[in-house]
Amino acid sequence: MLFLLASGLQAFSQRYNFEHYNIEDGLVQSQVTAITQDKQRRLWIATLGGLSCFNGNQFINFGKTDGLNSNFILSLAVNDQNSLFIGSGRGLSAYNGFSFYHYKETNNWTDMLVAGTGNMVYGLSDRHLFKTNRSATERVNISRDTAEMVTTLTTDQGGKIWAAVYTHGIYSLEGNKWQAKITGAAVKNLVVTGLLIDKFVKDKIWLLTTTGIFLSEHGKLLSRYAGKIKKATAILQDEKGNIWLGTNKGAWYISTDHEIYFNAKNGFTDNVVKQIFRDAENNIWFGTDGSGIYRFNSNGYVTFDESQGLQNNIVMSIVNGPKPDEIWLGTYDGLFSQQNNQIRRISIPSDNEDTKRINVLLKDSKNDIWVGTVGGGLWLYHKNRFKRIDHESRGIACNAIMEDRDHNIWLSTNTGCFMVDNLSKKISRISPRFGSSLLEIGKDSIITGTQNGAYLVNHKKEIKRLKFRLIEGSSILAMLKNGPDVFFGTADNGLIIWDTVTGKVKQLSTKNGLFSDHIYSLLLDKRGTIWIGTGRGINRLNSKDHSLIKGNDGNALLVECNQNAILEKDDKIWIGTTKGAIVHYNKISPSVAGTPYVFINSAGVLSQNKKGDQNNLQITYKERELNQEITLPYDHNHLNINFTGIYLTNPKALMYTYRLIGLDTTYSKPAANSSINYTALPPGKYTFQVKALTVSGIESGNTAAIQFQITPPYYQTAIFKIFILLVILLLIILSVYVIINLNERQRRLRLKIKLEEQFKIRKQTAEDFHDDLGNKLTRISVLSEVLTSMTDQDDTEKRAIIQKIKTNVNELYTGTKDILWSLNPKHDTLCELLTHIREFGQEMFNGTPILFEEETSLNDTDSRLSLEMSRNILMIFKEAIHNALKHSKADHVKFTAKMAHDVLDIRLDDNGTGFDVASAGNGHGINNMNVRAARINGILNIISNTKGTTIALSVKFKTSKNAESGRSKSSYHRR
Numbered sequence: 012m013l014f015l016l017a018s019g020l021q022a023f024s025q026r027y028n029f030e031h032y033n034i035e036d037g038l039v040q041s042q043v044t045a046i047t048q049d050k051q052r053r054l055w056i057a058t059l060g061g062l063s064c065f066n067g068n069q070f071i072n073f074g075k076t077d078g079l080n081s082n083f084i085l086s087l088a089v090n091d092q093n094s095l096f097i098g099s100g101r102g103l104s105a106y107n108g109f110s111f112y113h114y115k116e117t118n119n120w121t122d123m124l125v126a127g128t129g130n131m132v133y134g135l136s137d138r139h140l141f142k143t144n145r146s147a148t149e150r151v152n153i154s155r156d157t158a159e160m161v162t163t164l165t166t167d168q169g170g171k172i173w174a175a176v177y178t179h180g181i182y183s184l185e186g187n188k189w190q191a192k193i194t195g196a197a198v199k200n201l202v203v204t205g206l207l208i209d210k211f212v213k214d215k216i217w218l219l220t221t222t223g224i225f226l227s228e229h230g231k232l233l234s235r236y237a238g239k240i241k242k243a244t245a246i247l248q249d250e251k252g253n254i255w256l257g258t259n260k261g262a263w264y265i266s267t268d269h270e271i272y273f274n275a276k277n278g279f280t281d282n283v284v285k286q287i288f289r290d291a292e293n294n295i296w297f298g299t300d301g302s303g304i305y306r307f308n309s310n311g312y313v314t315f316d317e318s319q320g321l322q323n324n325i326v327m328s329i330v331n332g333p334k335p336d337e338i339w340l341g342t343y344d345g346l347f348s349q350q351n352n353q354i355r356r357i358s359i360p361s362d363n364e365d366t367k368r369i370n371v372l373l374k375d376s377k378n379d380i381w382v383g384t385v386g387g388g389l390w391l392y393h394k395n396r397f398k399r400i401d402h403e404s405r406g407i408a409c410n411a412i413m414e415d416r417d418h419n420i421w422l423s424t425n426t427g428c429f430m431v432d433n434l435s436k437k438i439s440r441i442s443p444r445f446g447s448s449l450l451e452i453g454k455d456s457i458i459t460g461t462q463n464g465a466y467l468v469n470h471k472k473e474i475k476r477l478k479f480r481l482i483e484g485s486s487i488l489a490m491l492k493n494g495p496d497v498f499f500g501t502a503d504n505g506l507i508i509w510d511t512v513t514g515k516v517k518q519l520s521t522k523n524g525l526f527s528d529h530i531y532s533l534l535l536d537k538r539g540t541i542w543i544g545t546g547r548g549i550n551r552l553n554s555k556d557h558s559l560i561k562g563n564d565g566n567a568l569l570v571e572c573n574q575n576a577i578l579e580k581d582d583k584i585w586i587g588t589t590k591g592a593i594v595h596y597n598k599i600s601p602s603v604a605g606t607p608y609v610f611i612n613s614a615g616v617l618s619q620n621k622k623g624d625q626n627n628l629q630i631t632y633k634e635r636e637l638n639q640e641i642t643l644p645y646d647h648n649h650l651n652i653n654f655t656g657i658y659l660t661n662p663k664a665l666m667y668t669y670r671l672i673g674l675d676t677t678y679s680k681p682a683a684n685s686s687i688n689y690t691a692l693p694p695g696k697y698t699f700q701v702k703a704l705t706v707s708g709i710e711s712g713n714t715a716a717i718q719f720q721i722t723p724p725y726y727q728t729a730i731f732k733i734f735i736l737l738v739i740l741l742l743i744i745l746s747v748y749v750i751i752n753l754n755e756r757q758r759r760l761r762l763k764i765k766l767e768e769q770f771k772i773r774k775q776t777a778e779d780f781h782d783d784l785g786n787k788l789t790r791i792s793v794l795s796e797v798l799t800s801m802t803d804q805d806d807t808e809k810r811a812i813i814q815k816i817k818t819n820v821n822e823l824y825t826g827t828k829d830i831l832w833s834l835n836p837k838h839d840t841l842c843e844l845l846t847h848i849r850e851f852g853q854e855m856f857n858g859t860p861i862l863f864e865e866e867t868s869l870n871d872t873d874s875r876l877s878l879e880m881s882r883n884i885l886m887i888f889k890e891a892i893h894n895a896l897k898h899s900k901a902d903h904v905k906f907t908a909k910m911a912h913d914v915l916d917i918r919l920d921d922n923g924t925g926f927d928v929a930s931a932g933n934g935h936g937i938n939n940m941n942v943r944a945a946r947i948n949g950i951l952n953i954i955s956n957t958k959g960t961t962i963a964l965s966v967k968f969k970t971s972k973n974a975e976s977g978r979s980k981s982s983y984h985r986r
Contacts, residue, residue, distance in 0.1 A: 026278040052292075112146070116141075120137060160176070162175045207247070262287070315349065324591045368385040463486070488529075524561065530544070547570075606711055840876065852906055916963065
């Protein structure tokens with residue numbers, strides 16, 4: 012790139028682009044002795060007044076008060092562990108990012124350090140070689156000469172150490188042994204002060220000596236540049252193989268076929284260059300003795316400003332001059348010509364100071380130059396003479412001049428749009444509106460741009476306002492036509508593209524990548540690229556797809572362009588700005604720069620106080636402490652994370668995008684802020700990631716990240732949640748248990764009350780039934796006896812009827828006794844029931860030849876029975892006893908009752924002749940017995956054969972209780 016610039020612009024006295032940093036910018040001292048770069052890509056600069064660390068935006072300085080053993084710093088090196096080694100007038104020190112360590116073995120002048128492989132660092136102290144990778148140093152002998160004097164050290168591309176030993180030659184460290192590389196007599200007499208091992212040509216070595224520059228190649232040692240460079244103080248080879256040399260006055264750039272000398276006249280310095288350093292982004296840095304540091308900016312342009320002869324840096328217009336190799340520059344301090352490596356003023360014959368305020372220039376088809384001023388008139392340069400065209404009109408400011416295809420000259424001014432007729436030279440007003448730009452889009456079709464939109468002028472008199480989106484109300488500063496597309500540069504809406512065929516309108520603004528929405532100039536070059544001069548730099552646009560062409564180094568030139576001040580000449584683009592004329596060489600392809608690097612400086616952890624209205628800083632984690640996961644309690648959930656991006660190519664173009672995994676799903680929008688606050692983070696595991704990127708979209712080659720965990724409070728832990736869940740379940744179970752017990756108590760209480768009421772009712776009913784029905788039956792019986800006594804003894808028929816009445820009354824009375832017995836509550840026990848059945852059997856078999864026996868075994872169980880249970884059991888066995896007496900023809904009947912395992916078994920056995928159970932099942936007696944057994948959930952078994960009959964009833968005693976409870980509930984619900 013430098014070669015192309017030098018060869019393409021060698022006829023001009025241009026200023027090369029160097030970024031300069033000195034004590035005004037924060038550098039600790041201006042006498043720089045060494046430059047190096049650490050793993051975070053920060054520059055470390057050694058000076059004779061201390062140590063500086065530079066991140067592209069800020070210097071951090073260290074001195075003796077900060078822990079250095081001396082401010083007189085001479086050399087620097089960074090090993091593989093990122094430890095910084097510092098050589099000073101008082102020996103060797105090391106810095107680990109927190110503190111300085113001083114080596115006691117080297118307390119003398121240490122003026123050279125290089126880092127080898129395996130964390131080993133080599134250095135020179137009093138011209139003796141030493142090495143270290145621990146807390147101590149070890150002296151190294153190269154040539155076996157105990158008095159050897161090592162004059163310089165360097166490393167090659169592979170990290171191998173090279174050394175120059177006075178009177179012995181050049182050596183390299185091969186493994187653990189030093190091998191002689193150059194040992195001829197010629198080199199033994201040289202005091203070598205600098206070495207460079209060529210990266211591209213094998214066995215090619217550059218030697219800087221006290222007597223000049225020498226080159227060793229193919230076993231030959233030759234002197235180089237003896238007539239140009241008297242003393243070289245530093246040497247470097249860039250990524251393309253070019254050589255950079257520092258001298259006692261400026262610096263040199265040497266390629267295979269070109270050389271450039273940098274000094275104060277073309278943007279550099281005349282001071283001694285002590286160090287040249289190439290960083291990870293391939294930027295070239297120069298450390299000077301008294302002028303601080305410089306960075307060469309090889310972005311393909313040079314500048315013409317006051318340092319080259321312009322009287323004013325504000326270049327308002329640029330045109331080709333009358334001569335083929337001439338450029339005219341219009342400024343606010345007059346008109347200037349650039350020709351034959353010289354800039355000269357061109358005077359306009361006028362005493363009016365406003366004549367020097369050149370606003371616009373135009374070279375017409377006749378090779379004449381039109382000069383429009385701000386209040387100084389409109390001038391025409393014809394045949395080496397100036398002539399005023401506007402007849403001394405004052406207060407008119409020319410903003411744009413254009414020649415149409417009929418060679419008429421159009422003027423856009425603050426008082427309207429005018430046209431100078433090509434033939435008559437008469438000036439006629441076309442429009443009274445303020446004009447700022449002009450564009451011809453076809454025959455007799457001119458667009459004039461104003462501060463309030465654009466107007467189409469047809470046939471020099473028909474004026475029509477362009478009514479489409481974004482143009483109306485916009486201030487039109489520049490216009491350009493390419494095919495069917497018309498480009499409008501506005502002062503507020505960016506670039507507007509109008510397709511005259513389809514009528515579609517497209518807008519490009521800062522949201523799409525423009526450096527500014529103020530568009531001052533537009534140019535279509537020969538390569539089909541549209542150059543856009545904005546208020547904050549220069550953009551390029553692909554004319555085919557209208558996409559912005561992004562620079563691959565992100566090094567955008569921050570300048571304010573001027574309106575319509577743009578020109579293409581000989582593959583060079585001239586752009587007028589407020590900082591002079593910027594000249595881009597259009598054949599140069601931008602060099603590929605490195606990517607940014609980002610790292611996290613610190614993480615501050617804050618917690619909320621008891622009042623909850625402010626945060627208290629608890630602890631700050633530094634860079635090295637962030638390499639492992641951080642665990643924080645739940646109340647330390649306010650984080651402030653600081654990070655730094657390093658992009659030395661263009662630090663101002665750097666932005667950041669970040670996310671917090673665990674809270675965010677995507678990266679944030681790019682922003683310039685280098686810190687982020689997270690407040691009230693919930694407990695959990697998080698990973699904070701940050702990337703740096705440039706405005707042109709180049710992302711950092713790494714992603715910086717830290718991991719931290721916020722532990723939940725005890726009441727949010729899984730164990731506590733399980734415990735609470737168990738407690739809740741136990742409470743629910745306990746509540747259900749209590750409710751069930753309460754309901755059961757209420758049910759029992761209601762049942763007790765109900766049973767007591769039933770008891771009273773049954774007792775009262777039994778008494779009333781006995782008294783009322785018994786009296787009436789007794790009266791009927793007595794009346795039947797009286798009637799019998801009143802009937803004739805011979806009237807047997809009447810006496811038989813009366814006897815039947817008496818018998819039925821007696822039977823009714825006997826049946827009523829069972830009902831009354833059942834109704835009486837005091838008989839609701841198992842013992843009472845069995846006793847009553849036994850008494851009934853004895854009464855039935857009394858006076859008969861049948862022997863009746865009974866046997867009961869209740870195991871002291873005498874539980875209460877329900878009325879239904881008692882009544883049904885009684886009726887089943889009354890029926891069984893009656894059938895045995897009436898039909899069994901037995902002479903022995905046995906009644907048995909026993910309780911075993913809550914099961915009540917009652918049996919009635921006889922030794923009669925038996926009966927057919929199948930045929931008897933259709934009778935009412937057997938059916939009633941089965942129905943009654945089913946009512947009480949009992950099991951009735953009837954076994955009959957010729958040996959006798961057995962009727963057995965089994966009732967689960969608990970079932971009887973449950974049945975009772977169920978009936979009580981049913982009774983309760985019915986009520």
